[in-house]
Amino acid sequence: MILKISHLTKYRFEEPVHYALQQLRLLPKSGVGQNVVYWDVTVTGGERELEFDDQFGNHVMLVAIDPGKTDISILCEGEVDTTTLHGVIGPNKGFAPLWLFLRSTPLTIPGSRVAKLIKELGTDHETDVTRLHALSRLIGEVVPYQTGETHSETTAEEALIAAAGVCQDHAHIFVAAVRQMGFPARYVSGYLMMNDRVEQDATHAWAEAYLPDLGWVGFDVSNGISPDDRYIRVATGLDYQDASPISGLRLGSGGEHMDVTLQVQQ
Amino acid sequence: MQKTQTVFDEMNGEAGNVRYPYEEYQKWLSEEDPARLRRKSTAAEAFFRRTGITFNVYGREEAAERLIPFDVIPRVISGREWARLERGIEQRVRAINAFLHDIYHRQEILRAGRIPRELIANNDAFLPQMIGVSPPGNVYTHIVGTDLVRTGENEFYVLEDNARTPSGVSYMLENRETMLQMFPELFSQVKVRSVSDYPKHLRRSLGDCAPPACSGKPVVAVLTPGIHNSAYFEHSFLADQMGAELVEGHDLRVVDGRIAMRTTQGYDPIDVVYRRVDDDFLDPLNFNPESQLGGAGSMDVYRAGGITIANAPGTGIADDKAIYSYIPEIVQFYTGEKAILQNVPTWRCAEADSLAYVLDNLEELVVKEVHGSGGYGMLVGPAASKREIASFRTKLKARPGNYIAQPTLALSTVPILTKKGLAPRHVDLRPFVLVSPRNVKITPGGLTRVALKAGSLVVNSSQGGGTKDTWVLEE
Numbered sequence: 001m002i003l004k005i006s007h008l009t010k011y012r013f014e015e016p017v018h019y020a021l022q023q024l025r026l027l028p029k030s031g032v033g034q035n036v037v038y039w040d041v042t043v044t045g046g047e048r049e050l051e052f053d054d055q056f057g058n059h060v061m062l063v064a065i066d067p068g069k070t071d072i073s074i075l076c077e078g079e080v081d082t083t084t085l086h087g088v089i090g091p092n093k094g095f096a097p098l099w100l101f102l103r104s105t106p107l108t109i110p111g112s113r114v115a116k117l118i119k120e121l122g123t124d125h126e127t128d129v130t131r132l133h134a135l136s137r138l139i140g141e142v143v144p145y146q147t148g149e150t151h152s153e154t155t156a157e158e159a160l161i162a163a164a165g166v167c168q169d170h171a172h173i174f175v176a177a178v179r180q181m182g183f184p185a186r187y188v189s190g191y192l193m194m195n196d197r198v199e200q201d202a203t204h205a206w207a208e209a210y211l212p213d214l215g216w217v218g219f220d221v222s223n224g225i226s227p228d229d230r231y232i233r234v235a236t237g238l239d240y241q242d243a244s245p246i247s248g249l250r251l252g253s254g255g256e257h258m259d260v261t262l263q264v265q266q
Numbered sequence: 267m268q269k270t271q272t273v274f275d276e277m278n279g280e281a282g283n284v285r286y287p288y289e290e291y292q293k294w295l296s297e298e299d300p301a302r303l304r305r306k307s308t309a310a311e312a313f314f315r316r317t318g319i320t321f322n323v324y325g326r327e328e329a330a331e332r333l334i335p336f337d338v339i340p341r342v343i344s345g346r347e348w349a350r351l352e353r354g355i356e357q358r359v360r361a362i363n364a365f366l367h368d369i370y371h372r373q374e375i376l377r378a379g380r381i382p383r384e385l386i387a388n389n390d391a392f393l394p395q396m397i398g399v400s401p402p403g404n405v406y407t408h409i410v411g412t413d414l415v416r417t418g419e420n421e422f423y424v425l426e427d428n429a430r431t432p433s434g435v436s437y438m439l440e441n442r443e444t445m446l447q448m449f450p451e452l453f454s455q456v457k458v459r460s461v462s463d464y465p466k467h468l469r470r471s472l473g474d475c476a477p478p479a480c481s482g483k484p485v486v487a488v489l490t491p492g493i494h495n496s497a498y499f500e501h502s503f504l505a506d507q508m509g510a511e512l513v514e515g516h517d518l519r520v521v522d523g524r525i526a527m528r529t530t531q532g533y534d535p536i537d538v539v540y541r542r543v544d545d546d547f548l549d550p551l552n553f554n555p556e557s558q559l560g561g562a563g564s565m566d567v568y569r570a571g572g573i574t575i576a577n578a579p580g581t582g583i584a585d586d587k588a589i590y591s592y593i594p595e596i597v598q599f600y601t602g603e604k605a606i607l608q609n610v611p612t613w614r615c616a617e618a619d620s621l622a623y624v625l626d627n628l629e630e631l632v633v634k635e636v637h638g639s640g641g642y643g644m645l646v647g648p649a650a651s652k653r654e655i656a657s658f659r660t661k662l663k664a665r666p667g668n669y670i671a672q673p674t675l676a677l678s679t680v681p682i683l684t685k686k687g688l689a690p691r692h693v694d695l696r697p698f699v700l701v702s703p704r705n706v707k708i709t710p711g712g713l714t715r716v717a718l719k720a721g722s723l724v725v726n727s728s729q730g731g732g733t734k735d736t737w738v739l740e741e
Contacts, residue, residue: 021563050523052569055397062566095398099387249551249562
């Protein structure tokens with residue numbers, strides 16, 4: 001299926017920027033299940049400094065915001081041809097070894113709540129895949145999708161305690177639990193075309209687990225399914241911090257406001 | 267402390283005859299008036315203090331740190347002895363660079379089961395941001411300071427590989443400068459290989475590692491944490507000697523896809539940064555966001571081929587003390603040769619059998635923290651009190667994986683000048699190694715550290731050690 005994306009991110013700073021950098025992980029690559037037909041990034045209010053592939057193979061663009069500006073906008077427009085793979089991405093590629101994906105991070109440290117979740121899940125499942133699907137469903141029940149209860153620095157444990165969260169929290173809980181169960185797991189950020197709308201609220205996030213027979217398999221806890229041809233993978237990592245669409249550093253005072261307009265359609 | 271092993275004295279040997287490398291020096295010494303030697307020793311200290319003060323105009327606080335005692339009796343190594351050390355060090359450094367490339371790429375050594383996966387997987391010194399990075403010439407450790415100890419005529423051991431940012435090279439240069447000032451006639455009598463070219467070679471070696479983005483003559487800069495760092499004088503000294511810029515984190519910006527430094531004419535791109543800032547502080551965008559000591563975006567520019575960082579980030583995985591114990595396997599794996607230089611036998615306390623042995627023999631062992639350095643947090647069993655041993659035992663049991671243990675080696679001695687004449691003191695040696703895509707260059711000499719207290723085996727300056735000039739004879 002051809003998905004058309006128009007993704008506009010606008011920042012407004014309260015004070016003119018003195019010096020600021022932004023790392024954009026907003027460049028999907030052609031690969032298993034997706035072929036990038038075209039992809040354009042337009043930066044207004046900043047300079048594109050360079051591009052590189054990071055340790056997870058994500059294509060990254062570094063942008064320096066023009067000094068003195070109070071606004072920067074990043075517009076990504078493109079078309080990606082996707083196929084349904086029932087979430088199966090397959091073998092581990094690149095140099096990041098599988099054991100790396102067993103490492104917990106500050107956002108995904110397993111605690112008593114993750115342990116409780118795993119206990120509740122039990123071991124009475126036919127296969128690893130059915131077990132992980134059951135885990136995905138369980139997380140969806142224990143932590144219903146609800147915005148405003150968590151933020152970008154909420155940990156997996158905190159989201160379990162809050163008993164509410166968004167796709168980022170779901171993915172964090174899932175990878176924390178899966179790693180605790182002994183499988184490599186990673187966080188994925190990307191786009192999802194919701195069937196009932198063109199205007200999406202935000203970029204999406206889900207998780208992938210590595211299973212001996214299948215390789216990497218995706219699980220979208222928030223929607224209770226494995227990704228299909230409505231999904232575009234953009235970046236992966238151990239957690240949100242590794243894969244977040246935009247991460248930056250700014251010298252100077254004053255707050256900032258971000259506004260996202262995202263259209264994903266056929 | 268009690269000594270149970272015989273100690274090898276590098277000047278007087280075992281039978282009390284002056285050893286061959288010291289013959290010429292001994293001839294000179296025997297004709298030297300002891301009172302004059304003592305006067306020269308005092309003059310050397312004054313000379314040092316003077317140079318020291320010029321080094322410390324920027325920060326008075328460092329003056330105290332800076333004045334490490336200097337002893338005027340040189341440590342002498344024959345050309346033949348040096349040649350063997352050189353071969354051993356080069357082999358080791360090449361293996362370490364091959365290991366670093368492998369560990370951040372295909373990890374063949376783990377697949378081959380030659381070192382345990384957990385040792386890397388559970389190691390904080392493994393830096394994921396380096397995965398897939400191939401620096402120019404695949405050089406990761408541009409500057410190495412291999413710590414060696416000697417226990418006999420032909421017995422040298424590597425104590426530590428110091429593959430991150432070894433310091434002390436300015437002492438090597440200054441010690442020689444002082445000796446040349448104090449005893450010019452001595453150097454016409456004894457043919458000693460020069461060390462003074464080190465800054466020139468450092469400059470060339472770093473330049474040879476320029477990144478793909480470099481056009482023209484490579485621009486080298488030394489990145490220092492600033493005047494409050496205890497090695498600041500060395501940073502400014504090396505920058506000055508190399509004709510390189512000395513920069514701090516706040517001087518750096520990303521400009522046109524490069525890391526550029528502020529100059530009076532604007533921002534100039536840097537090709538090679540000799541950073542004396544730890545990995546964690548190198549880049550607040552990619553590592554510790556609180557750091558003000560590094561340049562934001564350095565890792566991005568590095569990965570894009572816009573700058574060479576020396577030493578490369580993540581080299582700590584090769585000089586971690588737990589990895590150290592596997593270096594003989596690492597040398598064998600990547601070079602196909604047996605290691606020329608030996609490791610000190612090491613018990614890894616993470617292993618149950620080893621831990622049991624170490625706990626039973628604490629009185630005789632040296633126990634070190636896996637990530638420790640500078641002689642801090644270590645136990646020297648033979649020199650420790652019962653209470654110190656008991657408290658260390660508790661720490662060891664609580665976190666065995668944090669420690670390794672080694673036998674207390676009978677480090678060789680070299681005489682120092684004391685009020686009562688010459689007296690032997692234990693020494694170690696840190697030669698300085700430069701690695702470029704063209705060659706591995708080891709400056710003939712290095713930093714000899716000496717424990718000034720009779721019988722003491724701890725040579726670290728932070729623990730009351732001094733330094734000596736190190737001579738490698740021309741042969």
